[in-house]
Amino acid sequence: MSSAEPMRIALLGAPNCGKTSLFNALTGGRAKVANYPGATVEYQKGMYATSDGRQLELLDLPGVYGDCGHSADERVTIDAIHGRLEGEKAPDGIAVVLDAAHIKTHLHNVLQAKNYGLPMIVVLNMMDMAARDGVEIDLVALEEEIGVPVVSSVAVRSAGRAALVELLDSWTTQIVDGKAVTPTRENRDLKILQQHARAITSRTIQATQVQSRSARIDNIILHPVLGVLILISILFVMFQAVYAWAGPAMDVISGGTDAFGALVGSHMSDGWFKSLIVGGAITGVGAVIVFLPQILILFAFILALEASGYMARAAFLVDSLMAKVGLNGRAFIPLLSSFACAIPGIMAARTIESEKDRLTTILIAPLMTCSARLPVYLIIIGAFIPAKNIGMFNQQGLVMFGLYMAGIVFALIAAFFLKKTVTSGEKPSLLLEMPSYKIPSFKSYLIGLWQRAMIFVNRAGRIILPASIVIWFLSYFPNKGGPIRESFAGMLGRVLEPVLAPIGFNLEMSIALIPAMAAREVAVSALSIVYNVDDEDGAGGILEGALAADWTMPMALAFLAWFVFAPQCLSTFAVTRRETNSWKWPFFMFGYLFVMAYVAAGLTFWVATWAGL
Numbered sequence: 001m002s003s004a005e006p007m008r009i010a011l012l013g014a015p016n017c018g019k020t021s022l023f024n025a026l027t028g029g030r031a032k033v034a035n036y037p038g039a040t041v042e043y044q045k046g047m048y049a050t051s052d053g054r055q056l057e058l059l060d061l062p063g064v065y066g067d068c069g070h071s072a073d074e075r076v077t078i079d080a081i082h083g084r085l086e087g088e089k090a091p092d093g094i095a096v097v098l099d100a101a102h103i104k105t106h107l108h109n110v111l112q113a114k115n116y117g118l119p120m121i122v123v124l125n126m127m128d129m130a131a132r133d134g135v136e137i138d139l140v141a142l143e144e145e146i147g148v149p150v151v152s153s154v155a156v157r158s159a160g161r162a163a164l165v166e167l168l169d170s171w172t173t174q175i176v177d178g179k180a181v182t183p184t185r186e187n188r189d190l191k192i193l194q195q196h197a198r199a200i201t202s203r204t205i206q207a208t209q210v211q212s213r214s215a216r217i218d219n220i221i222l223h224p225v226l227g228v229l230i231l232i233s234i235l236f237v238m239f240q241a242v243y244a245w246a247g248p249a250m251d252v253i254s255g256g257t258d259a260f261g262a263l264v265g266s267h268m269s270d271g272w273f274k275s276l277i278v279g280g281a282i283t284g285v286g287a288v289i290v291f292l293p294q295i296l297i298l299f300a301f302i303l304a305l306e307a308s309g310y311m312a313r314a315a316f317l318v319d320s321l322m323a324k325v326g327l328n329g330r331a332f333i334p335l336l337s338s339f340a341c342a343i344p345g346i347m348a349a350r351t352i353e354s355e356k357d358r359l360t361t362i363l364i365a366p367l368m369t370c371s372a373r374l375p376v377y378l379i380i381i382g383a384f385i386p387a388k389n390i391g392m393f394n395q396q397g398l399v400m401f402g403l404y405m406a407g408i409v410f411a412l413i414a415a416f417f418l419k420k421t422v423t424s425g426e427k428p429s430l431l432l433e434m435p436s437y438k439i440p441s442f443k444s445y446l447i448g449l450w451q452r453a454m455i456f457v458n459r460a461g462r463i464i465l466p467a468s469i470v471i472w473f474l475s476y477f478p479n480k481g482g483p484i485r486e487s488f489a490g491m492l493g494r495v496l497e498p499v500l501a502p503i504g505f506n507l508e509m510s511i512a513l514i515p516a517m518a519a520r521e522v523a524v525s526a527l528s529i530v531y532n533v534d535d536e537d538g539a540g541g542i543l544e545g546a547l548a549a550d551w552t553m554p555m556a557l558a559f560l561a562w563f564v565f566a567p568q569c570l571s572t573f574a575v576t577r578r579e580t581n582s583w584k585w586p587f588f589m590f591g592y593l594f595v596m597a598y599v600a601a602g603l604t605f606w607v608a609t610w611a612g613l
Helices: 019-027 072-081 100-116 127-132 139-146 161-176 190-204 213-221 226-244 247-266 272-289 292-308 310-317 319-324 329-337 342-351 355-367 374-384 395-420 442-476 488-503 507-513 522-530 539-550 553-565 570-580 584-610
Strands: 007-013 044-049 055-060 093-099 120-125 135-137 150-152 205-207
Touching (some): 007 019, 007 161, 019 044, 019 055, 093 161, 100 135, 127 135, 213 310, 226 395, 292 374, 329 355, 374 395, 442 522, 488 507, 553 584
Parallel strands (some): 093 120
Antiparallel strands (some): 044 055
């Protein structure tokens, strides 16, 4: 290793042991931290400088329970350790991270890692959780038993950082000098390793015979009846809160974009350029960015569920339901991640060992209601569903809850038929370790919210702004702001109109679907521009009024039904191609979902028309 090259240290450990928290604490990074197995599905790199200025490149690898490499994320970890990843060298050393509260379960991972033949240290993380659960560890005795240096830490609070830094300094110096001890190799037989690990823990660990706090809470949370009711209640409250809490912040953002549009417009003379800036760019971006508070409320709930340790329990609770469609509860976590965005959900499917189950999960992930659908749902619900209460519940929130549930129900139905046909295979059993309950780190929680806000805002600049300008151009020319039917957009819309008219879509709706192929939320920007809603006029409520005046209730419901199913996201197509290493499956996924969207929109329109809505 050249002295100019940074030393590569791999962080290795079981899922949910705190590797990413440790990685963030040392590198100052902001990698995603969550309290459930499988939060890290790709390796991440970050730099750390020792006290003497030596540069270390830390690798945060996906969590593994062993070196079998059954799932895609486990294969990434094993390949990284052996230097088999394209363009990546093998690490110079390994830091095995253990959850101290579950050391009895995972100590065999340390013994297994000794067989890699690399210098190694052990970081006992979450020592506070171990103490809370009555687990006392003799660090000196443990170090002697396993033959590698051991240090304790609480990564989320940077406790034990000084001792860890001191160990890293001395250990990496030994590696450079060629004096680092390579641990003695162990027997590779897993059963023998587990027996050896149990013998070591019996000599080095004392655990008081008390029921842990997590176990006491689980008596209620995992109850077959109470647990399911609690899960449904949490989801219900989450969607009610999206409407009940976001109003004031949305009004501020809407008022701000209106005022900004009016200010810019007042300094410009009438003409195509003013129309481009005010009617295209500001209107298009403002029509979507106003929904940021509601999206943040949704993410605030999801982040809290992740960080607290509830997510794995939710997977356990739905396991019996998932089994009925041929999946197991492990698919629940990627699917729940898809509520934020289908892309991380599809990537999280790497944690599923069965290739057939992984493929099924990928194919149904776009049916989960991602945040990009939220602006579409909100604008249509706001225009057509009265803002009144049914009992103690907000009617608009009930409709939103219904749309989310529709996505879930039809995802399970789709999974059932997929498992009976194109992805048929054995029904796997669920083996899932329950993490300890934790109070989320306030700093990590705020960082998570900030990151998700920036993702949404960046999409506004990277996707929605360019798309809004293209939509404006197509709707403004060649008749320079004349009737939309005579514009380029109108010409494109007329091509789709005969196909979409039977399901209740008019020309404006057809036009909005074209740019929304890039990203669903662009449909709101497209409708704002097509209906000529300027931020000078107060776009927040004007668009809802324009839609209410031009659409019927059956048309609006059909539009909502379309967006429950339609896979209008090119990024989802691309990541499906990458994760399946095939063009067949992304085309299959888009094909069956568009058929479902067309049929669902048509049935909704025809039934609503027949019912006289």
